[in-house]
Amino acid sequence: MDLENFRRHAHEMVDWMVDYFKNIENFPVKSQAKPGDIKRQLPLSPPEQGEPFETIMKDFNEIIMPGITHWQHPSFFAYFNANNSYPSVLGEMLTAALGAQCMSWQTSPAAAELEERVMQWTGQLIGLPDDFTGVIQDTASTATLCSILTAREKFTDYEINRKGFSCDRKYTLYCSGEAHSSVEKAAKIAGFGSENLRKIEVDSQYAMDPRALEQAIREDIRQGNRPLAVIAAVGTTGSIAIDPLRRIGEICKKYNLWLHVDAAYAGTGLLLPENRRLIDGIELADTFVFNPHKWMFTNFDCSAYFVKDKEALIRTFEILPEYLKTKEGDRVNNYRDWGIQLGRRFRALKLWFVIRTFGVEGLRERVRNHIQWAKELAVAIEAAPDFELLAPLHLGTVCFRYKPVHISDPEVLNKLNMELLETLNAAGKVYLTHTKLRGAATLRLVVGQTYQEKRHIEKGWELIQQTARENRDGACLAY
Numbered sequence: 211m212d213l214e215n216f217r218r219h220a221h222e223m224v225d226w227m228v229d230y231f232k233n234i235e236n237f238p239v240k241s242q243a244k245p246g247d248i249k250r251q252l253p254l255s256p257p258e259q260g261e262p263f264e265t266i267m268k269d270f271n272e273i274i275m276p277g278i279t280h281w282q283h284p285s286f287f288a289y290f291n292a293n294n295s296y297p298s299v300l301g302e303m304l305t306a307a308l309g310a311q312c313m314s315w316q317t318s319p320a321a322a323e324l325e326e327r328v329m330q331w332t333g334q335l336i337g338l339p340d341d342f343t344g345v346i347q348d349t350a351s352t353a354t355l356c357s358i359l360t361a362r363e364k365f366t367d368y369e370i371n372r373k374g375f376s377c378d379r380k381y382t383l384y385c386s387g388e389a390h391s392s393v394e395k396a397a398k399i400a401g402f403g404s405e406n407l408r409k410i411e412v413d414s415q416y417a418m419d420p421r422a423l424e425q426a427i428r429e430d431i432r433q434g435n436r437p438l439a440v441i442a443a444v445g446t447t448g449s450i451a452i453d454p455l456r457r458i459g460e461i462c463k464k465y466n467l468w469l470h471v472d473a474a475y476a477g478t479g480l481l482l483p484e485n486r487r488l489i490d491g492i493e494l495a496d497t498f499v500f501n502p503h504k505w506m507f508t509n510f511d512c513s514a515y516f517v518k519d520k521e522a523l524i525r526t527f528e529i530l531p532e533y534l535k536t537k538e539g540d541r542v543n544n545y546r547d548w549g550i551q552l553g554r555r556f557r558a559l560k561l562w563f564v565i566r567t568f569g570v571e572g573l574r575e576r577v578r579n580h581i582q583w584a585k586e587l588a589v590a591i592e593a594a595p596d597f598e599l600l601a602p603l604h605l606g607t608v609c610f611r612y613k614p615v616h617i618s619d620p621e622v623l624n625k626l627n628m629e630l631l632e633t634l635n636a637a638g639k640v641y642l643t644h645t646k647l648r649g650a651a652t653l654r655l656v657v658g659q660t661y662q663e664k665r666h667i668e669k670g671w672e673l674i675q676q677t678a679r680e681n682r683d684g685a686c687l688a689y
């Protein structure tokens with residue numbers, strides 16, 4: 211492909227993108243592909259000769275597109291959103307064109323300095339105290355891993371980095387039983403072992419019980435273990451439970467533990483000053499992460515990680531071989547030392563485009579709408595005789611189930627709800643996912659897609675009710 215052909219195809223590609231967004235509602239939200247459907251159509255070996263771009267695009271449309279789940283569909287209600295937005299896509303296009311590898315200040319000063327500034331903006335946007343410094347990580351999983359690695363090093367005077375673990379010390383970590391699986395993954399990778407991650411009981415609202423936390427810490431101390439860090443969730447994945455940061459933070463201070471806050475999804479809700487109560491006590495935390503790549507209209511990947519002790523982070527990860535030394539030294543931010551990988555994409559660009567295009571008020575307005583629509587849905591669910599809410603509503607995620615009045619057997623209800631989910635998702639008009647809350651199969655409907663309007667939630671809710679009742683009638687003999 212020469213440069214002029216690149217120009218032509220790039221223009222065609224922009225048209226493709228515009229048509230895609232225009233027609234996105236005509237696609238089934240969740241791909242209807244079966245395992246192997248896509249692979250079967252792909253040759254076993256790569257082509258010897260280059261192929262025309264038209265042929266590749268034809269295969270993209272005919273083979274690849276049917277295997278795509280449309281995360282930007284406004285009736286995507288599953289997991290948490292992984293939103294993009296038009297300015298974010300444009301930012302990503304430039305990032306791809308520049309192809310800069312932004313490991314050091316010198317390898318692209320603008321990338322380093324823009325990241326520094328945009329992370330300052332982002333901290334302000336969500337009301338974080340000024341003494342937090344931000345850096346973009348690929349994912350919240352990586353940020354959580356960075357956090358507990360930094361805790362490990364800071365509390366052992368960087369000894370484990372030098373000497374590795376010595377077997378006679380057992381370090382323990384704490385999170386709630388509802389924390390994201392990335393916490394356990396981080397505990398494994400960081401060498402603590404998943405058995406030394408204590409999963410603390412939750413209260414009736416699925417939030418960590420601070421008394422149970424303190425008891426667990428005391429018990430570990432009694433056994434001669436070294437309690438090291440608590441990972442608190444502001445917005446758990448299952449039910450958006452909010453762990454009580456202030457009480458957890460006070461316990462951390464009392465026993466000298468590190469506190470990491472995982473607000474991967476809920477962090478975007480903090481754009482609204484009225485939601486800042488969710489992080490009451492944040493000044494007691496050491497690190498905090500949220501994902502603009504979830505709800506804040508910024509393409510995956512973009513995780514905003516904030517630390518109080520920047521030096522500890524850098525000291526944990528810094529390695530300076532001769533070939534990476536630059537004359538600017540530590541007068542500038544060399545982000546290769548602020549996390550795990552050396553190479554880094556220019557991620558700040560898309561976030562900058564998003565924040566500037568929407569403006570603070572534009573971001574807030576969208577998020578406020580999402581939360582309002584979720585509230586209205588929760589009210590409708592509460593009013594429906596055959597549905598019930600299963601968790602308090604925080605932000606834009608509604609947890610509920612279908613519960614016809616004459617059915618109370620928990621197993622039957624679980625089966626009915628899982629069947630409802632299957633039927634809904636197979637029809638392709640909406641996509642929802644589930645969790646289990648105290649053993650009850652729970653449908654989660656996440657309001658918050660960039661291109662969503664109120665009508666999408668209303669239509670989705672109608673479809674859910676209608677499908678539930680049809681399923682029940684169709685299966686009336688079984689139930």
Ligand SMILES: Cc1ncc(COP(=O)(O)O)c(C=O)c1O
Nearest residue numbers: 349350351390392446447472474
């Ligand atoms: C609370 C929470 N933490 C962490 C994660 C992991 O996010 P990431 O995919 O950015 O690693 C998720 C993902 O949904 C999450 O809900």
